[in-house]
Amino acid sequence: MLAVEVNHIFKSYAEKTAVDDLSFSVAQGEIFGLIGPNGAGKTTTIRMMLDIIKPDSGEVTILGKKLDEATKNSLGYLPEERGLYKKLRVMESIVYLASLKGMNPRTAAEKAGPLLAQMDMLSSQRKKIEELSKGMGQIIQFIVTIIHDPQLIILDEPFSGLDPVNTELIKKMLVDLRNQGKAIILSMHQMNQVEELSDRILMVNKGKAVLYGDLAEIKTKYRSNAVLLDFEGELGEVPGVAEKREHKGYVELVLDDKTTPNQLLERLVSRSIVINRFEIATPPLNEIFLKVVGDEHE
């Protein structure tokens, strides 16, 4: 059963089309990157998935059916801009919001303890939300998102405002959750962060899908015939290299159409150069995005 299935959804406000015929699916046990620049329609798409707003047309199924109270209990959502009841204490907030997901308050309190400890926030459990820093508030909201063991987790810009330590901690938790079979949707505009976590992606621009599929396949498809090389010694002229771009600590060799990376490696080895790094260059997602959007404009 698919965690999410979105079929041809449209949504427009006044004169602006926010989402324009979007279709995609998310399987269980995968991290799915929903990426695109600010204002691309990511958040509107998520809100339609969660039935917070209705699409003008099209269909959304969550965990095999239309969203109802039971399925709402099986999903966790971290919205882009975070907020909790300022006057409520940390533990009260977690327990109340978990109980709205059908969780027994006592179970929620028991489960919140270890999660707070894992995030090094156990000592703050009696603090009021307004006493926490922005980052700490975000961690509480992340706990609220996952505490009820949801099958589908939707995170809108989950790392914004988090320090590197907590970012890494949450990334690790997300990978663990994926390995437990949960479906995770990461909506982000910073594409490089999605690259390291996502199995598949949907890239949107101006409400439309511009790229959709397996991340590795997409990167292979948009791969330029280039190699990143860190070496010691004199490189000189190498046959098959059309262009040489110097970077700090390495050089990027763009190959001509007739040369493969394997052939280049053989040639380099034969020259007795000490090779520290030899990597087939794959373009970062934002470069792919710029290329795709640029192509569309042409």
Next chain:
Amino acid sequence: MNKTLLIFNHEFRTTLRRTAFIIMTFIVPLIALLGIGAYHVISGAVKPSEEITGIGYVDNLGGFDQYTSQGNIRLVPFNSSDEASKGLVTKDIKGYFVISPDYLNTGLINFYTLEKQLVPPPATLSAIKDFLSSNLLAGKVPQPTIDLVKAPLNLISIRVTETGAVSPEQGGYGNLLVPGIFSLLLVLSIMFSSSYLIQGMGDEKENRLIEVLLSSVSVRQLLIGKVLGLGAAGLVQVVVWVISTPFLLGLASSSIGGFLKTLVVPPSFYILCVVYFILGYLLFAMISTAIGAISPSAREGQQLATIFTLPSVAPLWFSSAIMLFPNSPVWVVLTIFPITAPVTLMMRLGSTDVAAWQIGLSILVLLLSIAGGLLLTARIVRTYLLMYGKRPGLGEIIRNLRNG
């Protein structure tokens, strides 16, 4: 637990813990208490004086020598103004008056006192009047006639039915007082609850918590839980006020307390008051929630809410007109119009028999408005809670509701 019940529980408990709510709950009885205290201080009735006060008089006409004891006031005769002045300076008397020789023609009396006052206190004035009229009539008419002249009217108004029999329901101040109290409580409750609802919606909208809530519950569950939770808290507030009323009235004065004890108000009257209180509250809760949803900030929401709270309170401003002409077509229309219905009907109930069809129609219109309000508010919340920034215009709201 049912999610509506969870939201109800949360809203009820957090509202009860709000500092503003606690202050409001206790400040109303406290203000009443201060008012009573101030009244007592002003009227000099903090401790009803049992002391005999002496008021002197100089009788230049002659014949004013009886009835010198008038309640707590003793009339003390002086031979001349000089002697009376001495008595005033030595504080033997509080004041004195002079009956001039031509008093019978002019009725003129000069009153002398050390106090700065426009007229003597009511008790002194009444004692002087009774002393003068009693002496004028003494020996000319029998004593009962003198007593009647002093208090010629003891009016008891009795209402009869169309058959001429004495009606079981008698009008009176009591019937005005109970609806008056209920309409005031309704107005206060509407204003406080409306401000909490707008504040709550505004906060949830501002910190985007609404999105997390709506990913867990439906808009309808959220609305019903919120409105009833805050309504229950509002009811607690009203109960505190109602419970404190007899205590406050007891303090106010024994005469008012006694008067209230004699009130006979039919149970149907209370039932109608409670029904209108609940219906009125629900209607305004729906309106406030919708306003909270479309307003970019709580402050702007409060301003917008005034458009609805003012008309609801307006019948109170015309209370005397409602009491005098309770069946005027204007009040009939306002009884049926849902926003003004609760207060207008409560006020009219005290002064007249409101026709059953008017009550029935008014309740029906209120119920329909609440049901329609719930559906409409759910749509407004769904459409506007997630729109941040500028408040939409009326035309835009109508257009979006039609499309949405």
